[in-house]
Each structure stands twice: as C-alpha cells, then as structure tokens.
Amino acid sequence: MTRDLTITDVRLTPILVADPPLLNTSGVHQPYTPRLIVEVVTADGISGFGETYGDGKYLELARPLADRLIGRQVSDLGGLLTVADELTVDRARVDNQLDVGGQRGVQTADKLRLSVVSGFEVACLDALGKALGLPVHALLGGKVRDAVEYSAYLFYKYAAHPEGVPCEKDDWGAAVDPAGVVEQARKFKERYGFTSFKLKGGVFPPDEEIAAVRALAEAFPGHPLRLDPNGAWSVETSIKVADALRDVLEYLEDPTLGTHAMADVARRTGVPLATNMCVTTFAEIKEAFTQGAVQVVLSDHHYWGGLRNTQQLAAICRAFGVGVSMHSNTHLGISLAAMTHVASTVPGLHHACDSHYPWQSEDVLTERLTFEDGRVTVSDAPGLGVEVDREKVEFLHRRWLDDDGSLRDRDDAAAMRIADPGWVAPAVPRW
Ligand SMILES: O=C([O-])C(=O)C[C@H](O)[C@@H](O)C(=O)[O-]
Ligand SMILES: [Mg+2]
Known part of the structure; x- marks a missing residue:
C-alpha cells in the first residue's frame, strides 16, 4: 500500500516532569524539569513522537523548525538537518553561555540546533517506522x-x-x-x-x-x-x-x-x-x-x-x-x-x-x-514501539502552563539557593 509520508502538522508540547533532589557540582535538581514533546503528523494521520530539552532556548528554535517541516517528507532526514542548519539563533543564547550548568561545555548555535533537531528526527523515525511497519532499529x-x-x-x-x-x-x-x-x-x-x-x-x-x-x-x-x-x-x-x-x-x-x-x-x-x-x-x-x-x-x-x-x-x-x-x-x-x-x-x-x-x-x-x-x-514493533498517553502529556503540559516561569529553564544553582541562600555554582576546578 502506498503511504503519503508528507508532514501535515507538527505539535510541540512543553511539559514539566517531577525530578528528585539529585545533587551535582552546580547544585541540586529542581522539583520539576522541562522537556519538550514533539509530535509529527503525516497526511495519513500517523503520529510520530520525540522528546528533547524543554528550556526556553530550545523552544524558541523548535517552533520555526516545526513550521518549516510542513509539506516535507518524514523520510527526508538529511533534509531535516539542512532545514535545522538554517535556524537563526539569538546571539544572547550563545555568547559566553554554558549549557546544562556547563555539562556540555560552552554553548554554541550548532549545539542548540542539534539538540532541537534530535527530537524531530526521532519523531520522524517513529512516524516512518509506523507507516512502513518497521521498528526504528x-x-x-x-x-x-x-x-x-x-x-x-x-x-x-x-x-x-x-x-x-x-x-x-x-x-x-x-x-x-x-x-x-x-x-x-x-x-x-x-x-x-x-x-x-x-x-x-x-x-x-x-x-x-x-x-x-x-x-x-x-x-x-x-x-x-x-x-x-x-x-x-x-x-x-x-x-x-x-x-x-x-x-x-x-x-x-x-x-x-x-x-x-x-x-x-x-x-x-x-x-x-x-x-x-x-x-x-x-x-x-x-x-x-x-x-x-x-x-x-x-x-x-x-x-x-x-x-x-x-x-x-x-x-x-x-x-x-x-x-x-x-x-x-x-x-x-x-x-x-x-x-x-x-x-x-x-x-x-x-x-x-x-x-x-x-x-x-x-x-x-x-x-x-x-x-x-x-x-x-529492543522493541520490534513499528516505530519506537511505545504508545504516548495524551492525557498524561496534557497533565504535564498544564503544570508547565501554570508555572510562573521559575521552573521553565533548568537551574540547579537556583534550587540549591532555596536550602542555602548563599550558594553560587562553584568555579571549576573546585578541588
Ligand atoms: O555528565 C553527566 O553524566 C551528566 O551531565 C548527567 C546529568 O546532567 C547529571 O549530572 C544531572 O542531571 O545532574
Ligand atoms: Mg558525565
């Protein structure tokens, strides 16, 4: 059967998920952490899902990327990277910035784009696999x-x-x-x-x-x-x-x-x-x-x-x-x-x-x-082999909507300051 693999919709849902108080060198995890759920929908009504970082700097690239994918094929994974390469990154997001508390070194525009596109690539592979009846592997x-x-x-x-x-x-x-x-x-x-x-x-x-x-x-x-x-x-x-x-x-x-x-x-x-x-x-x-x-x-x-x-x-x-x-x-x-x-x-x-x-x-x-x-x-079911529960997504999205903004960008040092007001993420090497 011929499938129409054209992308007709891309839904982006930022969510906040519970996280325990885990310690690292910058501080401690906040009680909720942002993720972005990416859903790519084909002309045949097949949905593929991916997830990636959900902080503001990723969300602001995800929307224009989503818009540019409409009309393209879920199978065009090379083209997906080319489209992502064209996204304009706000200089303030990368100049002298560290990512995830420095855990990935210095932030660059390319790293930001790649982090965003990864969620879309997985969503496309999931949709493609479901359309073809093949597992992602x-x-x-x-x-x-x-x-x-x-x-x-x-x-x-x-x-x-x-x-x-x-x-x-x-x-x-x-x-x-x-x-x-x-x-x-x-x-x-x-x-x-x-x-x-x-x-x-x-x-x-x-x-x-x-x-x-x-x-x-x-x-x-x-x-x-x-x-x-x-x-x-x-x-x-x-x-x-x-x-x-x-x-x-x-x-x-x-x-x-x-x-x-x-x-x-x-x-x-x-x-x-x-x-x-x-x-x-x-x-x-x-x-x-x-x-x-x-x-x-x-x-x-x-x-x-x-x-x-x-x-x-x-x-x-x-x-x-x-x-x-x-x-x-x-x-x-x-x-x-x-x-x-x-x-x-x-x-x-x-x-x-x-x-x-x-x-x-x-x-x-x-x-x-x-x-x-x-x-x-390793699942042999079509796509990723997992089923997304829309009610759960909606619940976690509601939490994101209700947040006053203090949890939408991961900040382990800010979480530490609640217990220890004088805390600043230590300069490295610390010891
Ligand atoms: O270096 C690592 O393994 C990590 O960056 C993993 C996590 O970021 C971890 O350190 C965390 O979330 O606190
Ligand atoms: Mg490590």
Whole structure:
C-alpha cells in the first residue's frame, strides 16, 4: 500500500516532569524539569513522537523548525538537518553561555540546533517506522543485539526537596555519605537488576567520594564502577583520585575540564577516561583522539543531533579504537526507547549506557518501559514501539502552563539557593 509520508502538522508540547533532589557540582535538581514533546503528523494521520530539552532556548528554535517541516517528507532526514542548519539563533543564547550548568561545555548555535533537531528526527523515525511497519532499529540498519544494558545512575541526594516547595515525593531516601550511596545502589539492583554503577560526583570533597566508591566496590565486588565529577577537579586532584581507585574503576568520567587536562590525566594515570563534556561535537573529536584525552565517548542523541549522528559518532570511535556508550540527562520513555533502538544497532558497545529514567516517576507513555537484569529489550514493533498517553502529556503540559516561569529553564544553582541562600555554582576546578 502506498503511504503519503508528507508532514501535515507538527505539535510541540512543553511539559514539566517531577525530578528528585539529585545533587551535582552546580547544585541540586529542581522539583520539576522541562522537556519538550514533539509530535509529527503525516497526511495519513500517523503520529510520530520525540522528546528533547524543554528550556526556553530550545523552544524558541523548535517552533520555526516545526513550521518549516510542513509539506516535507518524514523520510527526508538529511533534509531535516539542512532545514535545522538554517535556524537563526539569538546571539544572547550563545555568547559566553554554558549549557546544562556547563555539562556540555560552552554553548554554541550548532549545539542548540542539534539538540532541537534530535527530537524531530526521532519523531520522524517513529512516524516512518509506523507507516512502513518497521521498528526504528530496522530503519537505522538493523539491531545487532536484542537488549541494551544500562547502568545504575547513582546520585548524592537529599531525602526531599526543601520544606514547603511543591514537589512529588520519592521513596529513594537520602544519600549523602558512603552508606547512603551503597543503600541507593542496593535499591537500584533490587528494582532493576543493574550490575554497573555510576556515581555522580563533584559534590563532596574528593576523599569522601573516593570512600563512597570504595564502599561500592566492597558491597558489589567485581561490578563495573564509574565516578563522574563533571570536571570539578584539577589535574593533580584527578590523578590522586585515579590512583586511589584504579583497581576498581571501569572508567573515570570527565574528572577535569578540557582536552589538554584530560590528556594529561590519561597519560599520567593510565585509568580510562570517559567524557560527555570534552567531546560533544564532531569538531572536537580529532584533537581529543589524537591527544589520547578520552578512551570512551558518551554519546547523547539529544545533543549530537539524533540517532543517525549517534551511529556516525560510534563509527568514528570504532575507527580510532575509542569506546562508545551513552550519556543521559533527565528524560522520559520516548527517549529511552530511542536510545535503546540506536544502541541496539551499534557494534562493540562494551559499556552499559547511562539513563536517568529510573529517577523519573512520571512518564508520558501508557506503559512504562522496564529494565530486566539491567537491560531494556529492543522493541520490534513499528516505530519506537511505545504508545504516548495524551492525557498524561496534557497533565504535564498544564503544570508547565501554570508555572510562573521559575521552573521553565533548568537551574540547579537556583534550587540549591532555596536550602542555602548563599550558594553560587562553584568555579571549576573546585578541588
Ligand atoms: O555528565 C553527566 O553524566 C551528566 O551531565 C548527567 C546529568 O546532567 C547529571 O549530572 C544531572 O542531571 O545532574
Ligand atoms: Mg558525565
């Protein structure tokens, strides 16, 4: 049967989703965080869904991109990138700006455009797959594994958001010391079967974080462990931590900022370094790889510009003998499905991928995706293989509409100031 793949409508729905009080080097997560749900509709009435960052700077590019897609084909993924390239980015959004509290380095117009287009690319692939009766992994060339392994993403965490702040409750408890971190890891293992553990560091002085990783190693012997302080340490501190943990770390993630500093640490410790900060664009690859600055690149289809770019990144990594895995920010089930499809197509995925999904008690799917033995099964249903619940989207959109603007742009430092009014995101390196 011939299908009409013409895009006739693109619906953009900004939402706010519950987020627990997770600590990182800039502060703490706010009780609700913005995401954007992208729905692409074809002439045949098929809807495809994607999600991406929902902060204002992304929304202001998403609308003009949506308008320019009407009349194009959902299958025209190359053209989608070309259209996105033409979007004008407000200079104030990029001049001297950091993204996600600096976790992706300096903001650029290209990074902004790629982050927006990623949600549209996934939506187009979902619609195309549904139209053709093919899963997204088949559109990407086919899966090479039936399930994708994820790691437990451990965070230092307060028991609750500050008294009086509207929020959803969670049952994870506090984790502000080694015993709390081990307890959290136990829950992750019990609930989802994860066997790799990543601790988000850069929160407490390095000796305390070394003690937490040691406690994990003792509680879970032989399990791959990672520590990620988001560049909070100097080269000398990074070397000290690497030396203290070399026998238990699978890798150290972004201990310090910048290619030269990372290369110095890698050279002087021999501990593998992973990154989602020093290599975040194709342009940064050459220098980082030739200097030996990173041994594992953590791709994130949201900011690399989609699933096809993620595959290209993986191919480049393979050519250089550099490992590849996946980074994650707060995301919902649409993105977990997208991550799982693309990860299923990447040969040589030797490290469990990151995912924040277990931290999200709310979702826009009729049925949440599940982890079995730490793995998500790759769906063979058409498109992403997930169904979006419009009532849930509407509920979370209503929350976004009702917000006075204070939660519409992620600000971990502002959230920290509610508990600690003098807080400013520390300059890095902090230690
Ligand atoms: O470096 C990383 O893995 C991240 O950037 C993940 C998240 O952004 C995490 O640090 C967070 O949300 O606080
Ligand atoms: Mg990281």
